[in-house]
Amino acid sequence: MTLSRIWAGLVGIVGLLSILTAFQHWFDLNSIELQRGIVGNSVAGKANIRADVGGIFLAIGIFMLLASWKRSAHWALATLLLILSALTGRLLSLS
8 A cells, every 4th residue: 555645745744743752752851841741750750751752752753754755554554553552551541
């Protein structure tokens, strides 16, 4: 399956935005605390934010850029699986 040129462009833009979000989680934790209410109270907590949250945004961004570059719906579906796994964790935390 291939993505059209328009979809590939949109996926690429979202991929770049996701990578920028990952960098924000890595290098600007103060703004994350204010915007999202995620607080790293210790070195381990800050490492958790950088690794887990920043890492998933980076993986999503890379997969979306691969989907855009190759115009591959398979990479887009891999991205969707990452997003669904994060949403599953959110739903579990609500119960």
